Amino acid sequence: MSSMNDQYKKGPELRRRAEPVARDQSAGSAVGIERTPTAALQTILQELQVRQTELELQNEELRRRQLGLEASRTHEFDIWDLAPIGYYALSEQGLILQTNLTAAVMFGVTRDALLKQPFSRFVHSDDADIFHLQRNLLSVTGEPQAFELQFMKVDGTTFWGHLAARVVQITKGVDLMVLMLSDITPLKLMEESLKDLARYPTENPNPILRIDREGCLLYANSSAQGLLTEWHLLIGQPAPAELGQAVERAFLDNRPCEIVSRHDGRDWLTVVTAITGTSYANLYCVDITERRLHEESLRKLNEELEDRVRARTSLLERISARMLSAQEDERKRVAMELHDSLGQTLSALSLMGGQVMAGSCAEGRAGHMACAPAMMTVLHGAIEEVRRISMDLRPSMLDDLGLLPTISWLIRNFQNANPSIKVRKRIKAEEQAIPKPLKITLFRIMQEAFHNTQKHGHASEIVFALATARGSLTMKISDNGRGFDTETARSSGDAGLGLTSMQERTEFSGGTFTLASSPGSGTQIVAHWPLPDGEGAPSS
Numbered sequence: 001m002s003s004m005n006d007q008y009k010k011g012p013e014l015r016r017r018a019e020p021v022a023r024d025q026s027a028g029s030a031v032g033i034e035r036t037p038t039a040a041l042q043t044i045l046q047e048l049q050v051r052q053t054e055l056e057l058q059n060e061e062l063r064r065r066q067l068g069l070e071a072s073r074t075h076e077f078d079i080w081d082l083a084p085i086g087y088y089a090l091s092e093q094g095l096i097l098q099t100n101l102t103a104a105v106m107f108g109v110t111r112d113a114l115l116k117q118p119f120s121r122f123v124h125s126d127d128a129d130i131f132h133l134q135r136n137l138l139s140v141t142g143e144p145q146a147f148e149l150q151f152m153k154v155d156g157t158t159f160w161g162h163l164a165a166r167v168v169q170i171t172k173g174v175d176l177m178v179l180m181l182s183d184i185t186p187l188k189l190m191e192e193s194l195k196d197l198a199r200y201p202t203e204n205p206n207p208i209l210r211i212d213r214e215g216c217l218l219y220a221n222s223s224a225q226g227l228l229t230e231w232h233l234l235i236g237q238p239a240p241a242e243l244g245q246a247v248e249r250a251f252l253d254n255r256p257c258e259i260v261s262r263h264d265g266r267d268w269l270t271v272v273t274a275i276t277g278t279s280y281a282n283l284y285c286v287d288i289t290e291r292r293l294h295e296e297s298l299r300k301l302n303e304e305l306e307d308r309v310r311a312r313t314s315l316l317e318r319i320s321a322r323m324l325s326a327q328e329d330e331r332k333r334v335a336m337e338l339h340d341s342l343g344q345t346l347s348a349l350s351l352m353g354g355q356v357m358a359g360s361c362a363e364g365r366a367g368h369m370a371c372a373p374a375m376m377t378v379l380h381g382a383i384e385e386v387r388r389i390s391m392d393l394r395p396s397m398l399d400d401l402g403l404l405p406t407i408s409w410l411i412r413n414f415q416n417a418n419p420s421i422k423v424r425k426r427i428k429a430e431e432q433a434i435p436k437p438l439k440i441t442l443f444r445i446m447q448e449a450f451h452n453t454q455k456h457g458h459a460s461e462i463v464f465a466l467a468t469a470r471g472s473l474t475m476k477i478s479d480n481g482r483g484f485d486t487e488t489a490r491s492s493g494d495a496g497l498g499l500t501s502m503q504e505r506t507e508f509s510g511g512t513f514t515l516a517s518s519p520g521s522g523t524q525i526v527a528h529w530p531l532p533d534g535e536g537a538p539s540s
Helices: 002-027 028-035 041-074 078-082 101-107 125-141 187-199 222-227 241-253 290-360 364-393 394-398 403-417 436-457 486-492 499-510
Strands: 086-090 096-099 147-151 156-172 174-183 208-211 216-220 257-264 266-274 280-287 421-426 461-468 471-479 512-517 525-529
Touching: 041 290, 041 364, 086 101, 096 101, 101 174, 125 147, 125 156, 125 174, 125 290, 156 187, 187 280, 208 222, 208 241, 216 394, 241 257, 241 266, 241 280, 290 364, 394 436, 403 436, 403 461, 436 461, 436 471, 436 499, 436 525, 486 512, 499 512, 499 525
Parallel strands: 421 461
Antiparallel strands: 086 096, 086 174, 147 156, 156 174, 208 216, 208 280, 257 266, 266 280, 461 471, 471 525, 512 525
16 A cells, blocks of 8 residues: 555656756757747647656656566565465575565564574574585585474474475576475474383384394384284294395494385384394384375475466566556557647647748738637647646546546546447445545546456446445446456466456555456456545445
C-alpha cells in the first residue's frame, strides 16, 4: 500500500521537475513563439512541452521499476515457507540472507531476528570445526555436501540436524549457499536407546548381532533371527558377505559404519560398531521404514517446490516481457496521437499565424479580424486534444471531482465509442467512504475491464457495481460476452497482461481478486477491499 501511495504523490513532483526542463527547452524556440499571434498559443505550447517532459520522466520511472522487478525476481523464496524442513540462504560471509518459517522455529527465534546473523552462531561448539570444514569443501569443489551436526537454540537447548548444502548461482558472479536442515534428534535418541538396550541383547526387541573380523556370526538375538529373514542367520556360520565387509570397514576406519537392508518389506538400518581391544563388532539394527517414507515424501516435496519456483520465475519473465511490450505500445500510441492530431493542428495554426504576420490576409485590422475565428477554432481543437490525451494518461477530474464523477465520465465516453454495448451502473457508495489511494486503483481496473470487454468479450451489455458495506468495498464488473475457460488460460499462460494487471493492482493495494468465466457464459470480475475502521457503512 505504501508503494502505491508514493506513486500517487509523484504526479505533482513530476510536474514540478518537468516545468523548469520545459522552460529550458523552450528557450531555444523563443523567437518562433514571439511570432505567434496570441498569448493563448504560447500557453498551449508551454503546456505541451511540460506534458512531454512529464511523459519522459514517467518513462524513466517505469524503466527503473522494471530493473527493480528483474532484480527482485531472483529473491522469490517465499514459497519455501511451505516446506517442513529449514531453508537458509547464506552470503559468502556466512550471513543468513533469507530463510523460511520452519528454519526460524528450529532455532527458537523469529525470522526477522534470524536475518543477517552468522549461521555458525547456531552450530554447537563441539561441531564447529566439522561445519567450517564442510563449508570450505563446498566452496572449493562446488559439489553438494551432506553431514550431521549438533545445533543450539537461542534458549541453550541442543538438537541434532542433518544438513544438506549446495551452491546456487543467482546472477553472474553472485553465488548463494543454500542449506537444508532436518531435525534428526528422534533418530539420534533412538540410536542411543538402542545402545543402552544392547546391554541386554536377549530382551532387546530390536535385532542385535555380533560378528568377528573373520566374518563369522558369533551371536544373534531372537529379534534378529525373526526379523532379518533375508540374511538366513546361523550362529557359528559365516555371516552374509555385506555384513562381513561392514565389520572390516568399521575396524579399518576406527568409527561406526552403516548399511541399509530390506527384509519382508521393511527397511532396516544396521550400525556396525567395532569394539576396541577385541576382534569382533556389535551390530545394532533399527527399523527405518517410516523414516525412509518420510524422506521420500520430503524429496518429492522438494521437487514440487523447485518446479513451482521455476514456474513462478517463468511467469515473472513473461509478465516482464509483456510489461515492456505494453510500455512500448503505450509510448507508440501517445507518439502517434501527438503527431497525427496535435502535430497537424499546430502546423495549421503556425501556417495561419505566418500568413497573418506576413499580411497575406486582407489588409488592415479587418483582415486580421477575419482570420481570428478560424485560428481560434483550430486553437480550441488543440486545447481539446491536449485535454483528451491528458485524460487518457491520468484523468485530472479524478483529483478535482472524485471517483464517482470520473466513473460516470468513463461510462459515458465508452458508450459513445461503443454504442452497441449497453452499460448499466449500480453504485451504492459515497465518495468520502472510498479511501483516496484506492480511487486510482478502482479506476484503472474498471478501465482495463471495459477495454477487455470491448476488445475480446463480444458483449452487448456490461453491468458495473460499486458498493460499501460492513467495513468493506466491493467492485463487480460483469458482461454477457462469449467468456473463456479460466483454467485453460492460466495453465497455458494466456491469461493476458490485462487480467494479470488487474489482479496485481488489487492484491498490491490489500484486496482480493476473483475471476469467473466460462465459454458462452460471459465474464465476471470481483475486487474486494477491507476498509479502515469507521468507513464503509452502507449508504442510505
